Amino acid sequence: MRMMCPHCKQNAYTRHSGQLTTDSRETIFQCRNFKCGHVFSKVAEINRTVIAAAIEDRPPCA
Numbered sequence: 001m002r003m004m005c006p007h008c009k010q011n012a013y014t015r016h017s018g019q020l021t022t023d024s025r026e027t028i029f030q031c032r033n034f035k036c037g038h039v040f041s042k043v044a045e046i047n048r049t050v051i052a053a054a055i056e057d058r059p060p061c062a
């Protein structure tokens with residue numbers, strides 16, 4: 001996933017990604033501009049159902 005650095009507007013690359021909750025995931029980005037070096041995070045979250053699932057909910061993993 002590409003993301004633009006909010007400081008220098010260069011591309012940033014994904015350093016790490018991890019599940020926060022069943023509905024959200026955090027991704028850590030690092031700016032490709034070595035003079036900038038900004039590291040920042042983005043949280044992606046499911047906000048609505050577009051088409052309902054055809055099966056019942058599965059219990060969370062232990």
Ligand SMILES: [Zn+2]
Pocket residue numbers: 005006007008009010031032033036037038
């Ligand atoms: Zn930058």
